[in-house]
Amino acid sequence: MWNLARRRLVGHIPAPDFSPELVARLARLRADDLLELVCDPRETWWRRQPCALALRGRVPSAGVPRLIARIRDVKDVAEVRRAILEALGDAELGPHAGELLQWLRAAREPEVGYDMAPAILLARARLRDASAAPQLAELAADPWTHRRLAGEAAVDVLIATVGLDSVLAALGAADLPALAFSAEAWAHRLLGVRLLDRSGGDIIPALADAEVIVAHQAHLLLIGSPLPDEVLWAVVAAHGPAATAWTGDECPRGPAGACLWALCVLRGRGRDVADAWRSLGGPRVPPDDVRRAIATAYVPGQRQTDPRWLLEAAVLPFTPPDESALLAQAHAALAAAALAPQPARSAGELHNQGEGTYSDIAFTGGTVSISALGPFASFEDDDRRARDALVAAGFRVIDPAPATDEVTGLHVYFFGRRGPLCVHDLLFYWQD
Numbered sequence: 001m002w003n004l005a006r007r008r009l010v011g012h013i014p015a016p017d018f019s020p021e022l023v024a025r026l027a028r029l030r031a032d033d034l035l036e037l038v039c040d041p042r043e044t045w046w047r048r049q050p051c052a053l054a055l056r057g058r059v060p061s062a063g064v065p066r067l068i069a070r071i072r073d074v075k076d077v078a079e080v081r082r083a084i085l086e087a088l089g090d091a092e093l094g095p096h097a098g099e100l101l102q103w104l105r106a107a108r109e110p111e112v113g114y115d116m117a118p119a120i121l122l123a124r125a126r127l128r129d130a131s132a133a134p135q136l137a138e139l140a141a142d143p144w145t146h147r148r149l150a151g152e153a154a155v156d157v158l159i160a161t162v163g164l165d166s167v168l169a170a171l172g173a174a175d176l177p178a179l180a181f182s183a184e185a186w187a188h189r190l191l192g193v194r195l196l197d198r199s200g201g202d203i204i205p206a207l208a209d210a211e212v213i214v215a216h217q218a219h220l221l222l223i224g225s226p227l228p229d230e231v232l233w234a235v236v237a238a239h240g241p242a243a244t245a246w247t248g249d250e251c252p253r254g255p256a257g258a259c260l261w262a263l264c265v266l267r268g269r270g271r272d273v274a275d276a277w278r279s280l281g282g283p284r285v286p287p288d289d290v291r292r293a294i295a296t297a298y299v300p301g302q303r304q305t306d307p308r309w310l311l312e313a314a315v316l317p318f319t320p321p322d323e324s325a326l327l328a329q330a331h332a333a334l335a336a337a338a339l340a341p342q343p344a345r346s347a348g349e350l351h352n353q354g355e356g357t358y359s360d361i362a363f364t365g366g367t368v369s370i371s372a373l374g375p376f377a378s379f380e381d382d383d384r385r386a387r388d389a390l391v392a393a394g395f396r397v398i399d400p401a402p403a404t405d406e407v408t409g410l411h412v413y414f415f416g417r418r419g420p421l422c423v424h425d426l427l428f429y430w431q432d
Helices: 004-011 020-026 031-038 045-053 061-072 078-090 094-106 117-126 130-139 145-162 164-170 176-182 186-198 204-208 212-223 229-243 254-268 274-280 288-298 307-315 323-336 347-351 384-392 423-427
Strands: 358-363 366-371 376-379 406-414 417-422
Touching: 004 031, 020 045, 031 045, 031 061, 045 078, 061 078, 061 094, 078 117, 094 117, 117 130, 117 145, 130 145, 130 164, 130 186, 145 164, 164 176, 176 186, 176 204, 186 212, 204 212, 204 229, 204 254, 212 254, 212 307, 229 254, 229 274, 254 274, 254 307, 274 307, 288 307, 288 406, 288 423, 307 406, 323 358, 323 366, 323 384, 347 358, 366 384, 376 384, 376 423, 406 423, 417 423
Parallel strands: none
Antiparallel strands: 358 366, 366 376, 406 417
16 A cells, blocks of 8 residues: 555656656655655656656665666666666665676667667766777767767766776777777767867868768867868868869768868858869759759758768858748749639648648649749649649749659758658658
């Protein structure tokens, strides 16, 4: 039966509440009462989670094995188990430290629960487990921002607990430059660039990295660095000839990549790079109006985006259109053709959630999608009268030929993927 203390504790959390204020209030209550509730899997998870966080800094020593048992129970709720790991971060684990570390080392997603890796690896860092360094480097390179930031923070904890030399040894690197420029795994090089920059080292060589994510991160760090502009212009001058030898759609790397990323750094500092950019080559994705609309809407894209897109968006003049004016123009053209157009409906309204870059207009005989990025139209079932009316009004109908062309090098988030999309999917984009 619930005792009076449990009833009072439950009364503090009548509904789901994950605010820091609630945790602070709970932290003023008896730790033993909090422990009992946290370790009771019959209790609602949204009560157990804040109670676990309220145990930080005051876990009863007798409760440590019970909390570890909750962590190890893969059938328990992940949110609660992550909170327990956080609570145990500065607890005195005594003889149970080895037991917990053994389980943490063997734990793997998804077997141990969804999104448990950040909490598990942070716990290993707090337990001075240098062998976690390779997995932490991978986590610090994760495409999901919340996991990446958690990984970076956990790496810093590991360095604070075991020292930089131990972390480098676990990663197989003699020093920070070796980690940043010579490590086999790009995630390790990415970590090396971050740590080398923080130590005041020279990360210019990373602009030529074979992995665009590493070069991209180096360029972001250099934008705000005290490195003189002259050093970056020297990189452009030294490697410009290589950058003019582009072939195909592959993102330039090596010396060519270093030249382009140096220009991106200068542009990020507000410098005029238009003439230097034009001297290196021409546009990449015809036709011009479509390319410029896409560049304006999606750059910088994801961290794998080709630096040429960053530069095109910076130096090509383009004024974003007035979406309401485009829709009014399309509506008027269809009305003039006696096609009885209905009011436009946005992508978010059509899908009942999310947002996008187009609206649909239903008319007698079909439906047309009008892009918010410019005077672009798309039909599911082509209607010659509607097509002629919109073309006469200045719209470009995106036919199968350009519609299915992949816009290489510009990586855009789309339902869990982070890669290039085709012209149609960019002009008529929707994301929930």
